[in-house]
Amino acid sequence: MEILRYVLLVFHLFGFAAILGGIFYQLRGKDPVVGGYVLTSAVVQLVTGAGLIAVRHALDLPVSLPKMGVKLALDVLIAAVAVAGVRNRKAWAFFAVASLTAAEVVVAVAWT
Numbered sequence: 001m002e003i004l005r006y007v008l009l010v011f012h013l014f015g016f017a018a019i020l021g022g023i024f025y026q027l028r029g030k031d032p033v034v035g036g037y038v039l040t041s042a043v044v045q046l047v048t049g050a051g052l053i054a055v056r057h058a059l060d061l062p063v064s065l066p067k068m069g070v071k072l073a074l075d076v077l078i079a080a081v082a083v084a085g086v087r088n089r090k091a092w093a094f095f096a097v098a099s100l101t102a103a104e105v106v107v108a109v110a111w112t
Contacts, residue, residue, distance in 0.1 A: 005055045008048045015044035016105075019078070023098045032094040034085025042079040042097075049075055067111045074104040 018041035026032040049071060056063045078100045085093025 001059055008051045012048040015041045019101050032091055033089045034082050034093050034097055036086055038097060039082040039086050042082045046075045046079055070107050074100055
């Protein structure tokens with residue numbers, strides 16, 4: 001189970017890196033839009049985050065349920081806005097995904 005937790009954590013971090021990398025890459029252009037890779041990465045974040053919570057519960061490790069609830073809500077919002085952004089190709093979705101991702105990082109790091 002411990003190995004599964006580490007594998008999920010690595011993929012969770014890969015998902016975050018792909019979202020953030022995609023955001024920074026799109027900032028280079030004059031018309032930033034949400035790409036399909038951001039949507040895929042958002043789904044990876046959502047699935048691996050839920051898996052990490054389940055594994056931590058299974059291993060009887062401490063889990064801050066309010067923090068995980070906020071992170072889950074942010075993950076769902078990021079995925080929903082990414083879907084809208086991929087379909088509509090509007091800049092507001094790009095900036096919303098970037099802002100929500102930054103908020104999720106703050107929650108993950110600063111909330112102890």
